[in-house]
């Protein structure tokens with residue numbers, strides 16, 4: 001799910017770090033959007049809505065909607081499509097406005 005080498009654009013990059021998604025280690029490229037790393041790993045449910053508990057994923061991909069919001073390093077409502085990966089950051093699925101109730 002990831003373009004690691006592009007023959008025309010000259011892009012050549014492979015995962016060089018990781019993020020923790022719901023406690024699971026996922027490979028990522030430093031500086032790429034968190035959403036890109038998650039999609040490359042096959043993750044499609046980023047958050048669940050408050051009222052209907054419907055799953056959401058990337059919609060606009062440019063930071064204009066709310067569908068990719070997740071909890072990043074303990075902070076909710078972070079747009080993962082425009083937030084760059086940093087080594088070892090924690091990313092959690094968001095339920096409504098916070099973590100899922102225990």
Ligand code: FES
Nearest residue numbers: 059061063068081
């Ligand atoms: S997908 Fe729309 S803000 Fe991230």
